Amino acid sequence: MIKKFTKKEKEQLAKQVIVYYDKQSRSLPWRDNPTPYYVWVSEIMLQQTRVKTVIDYFNRFIAAFPTIADLAEANEDILLKQWEGLGYYSRARNLQKAAKIIVEKWEGCLPQEKDDLITLPGIGDYTAGAISSIAYGKDEVAVDGNFIRVASRLLAFNGNVWNAEGKHLISDFWKSVLPKNQASAFNQGVMDIGATICLPNGEPHCKCCPISKYCQSFQQGNPLHYPVKKRKKKRTIQKKTVLLLYWNNQVMIRKRPKKGLLGGLLEFPMIDGYVNKDEVITWLKKRGYEVIRIKKGEQSKHIFSHIEWHMTSWEVEVNSFTVSERIDNAEQWVERGRISEITLPTAFKVFRKRVECGK
Ligand code: SF4
Incomplete structure (x- = not known):
């Protein structure tokens, strides 16, 4: 009452x-x-x-x-x-x-x-x-x-x-x-x-x-x-591997699909799940990239309202010849020094920082 x-x-x-x-x-x-x-x-x-x-x-x-x-x-x-x-x-x-x-x-x-x-x-x-x-x-x-x-x-x-x-x-x-x-x-x-x-x-x-x-x-x-608490729904955890692909002092970004989480926004290329070095090389090879150098990168976590992204990353330098043939509309190369001018979701903050200052 x-x-x-x-x-x-x-x-x-x-x-x-x-x-x-x-x-x-x-x-x-x-x-x-x-x-x-x-x-x-x-x-x-x-x-x-x-x-x-x-x-x-x-x-x-x-x-x-x-x-x-x-x-x-x-x-x-x-x-x-x-x-x-x-x-x-x-x-x-x-x-x-x-x-x-x-x-x-x-x-x-x-x-x-x-x-x-x-x-x-x-x-x-x-x-x-x-x-x-x-x-x-x-x-x-x-x-x-x-x-x-x-x-x-x-x-x-x-x-x-x-x-x-x-x-x-x-x-x-x-x-x-x-x-x-x-x-x-x-x-x-x-x-x-x-x-x-x-x-x-x-x-x-x-x-x-x-x-x-x-x-x-x-x-x-x-x-x-008060107010009487509602039972919180558990967030789904999604594991992701972020790829910082470098070529000629540029880094690759791509557009996410129009629908869904962060729809239509830019991102660094990502693979679902955690993948090891050999899997990254194979994944890139299938897409026409030849890997010159590869090293483990930063890790990060981002919390959305109902999903958590747990991200690991690889920094990869790829071959310039294959790159020039590979670019399509969804992907673009950006000079590393200009990455701060690009609108990237906060989920990629750690990786963007890495691109800005890391070698
Ligand atoms: S309205 Fe909130 S702050 Fe004001 S007396 Fe009630 S519980 Fe306290």
Whole structure:
């Protein structure tokens, strides 16, 4: 049985959130000038990435693409370069797809209504609510992980907040608390309380919390019990062998298949599984490369949301004659000194560094 708040309690709770936001709100570039475009870009960047990291990316991104029209027209390589290091590159591609639609269908301005926003690529329920409320002042909630955590603790909700039923319950609760015409301050206030006081990892700072008076878990003395944890799915481990192929002071990179993990991005050639020296030589021979020198390279591990890549590597110098016949569209040779200009996923950071400075 969860606590039922009276109308008055809900009004007071909302008031505390807004007073807190007015006094304590964090100064952030997209908040200081909350245009719909800035709110949109920041919300997309903030998915899976911490605020501190996003600030620099956001400033660089806006400097490179000052308007939605600039984003729509941007060269994809330049766009992905701006995104390099943030990961989840589909977010950048969806931003551009949506920007093109906004230019064509909405005269370059993001629509105001949540129902219209949600039709754009990469914009889900939360982001639509955030843009609509923060940039346009519409009475919409923006239920993200902070809202879920804070509500589950306020209500001491023992159910599963991650399934459809739990999400509905939390969303309905916040809708019933949302004060009229103050959605921007209210939503950002709850986000800030969630991010800085009612922490996702570690002990919440209940003594400084402006809404502790209404918090059931605080009164019960067990806020860390909420939200009830979902059982984590084990990640699949994939073993990979990365090949740093050198020819004439150049290194080979290739394009990954369009679909799937890191779809369409560049990588160093990779073989599934761990392979030994002889297997590498045979693998290259089959593809028309003659090996001149080969040595064991760096190892690295990269964690995606549901997969881990455990990578080993070989550094191989190949014969120039066979190389010139072997190049196809998916593969290209890049001067070692220019590798930093190429957009490579963070998974290859260790290997890129090796190419940049190693001999
Ligand atoms: S009182 Fe504590 S647990 Fe409750 S909302 Fe505030 S920080 Fe979170």
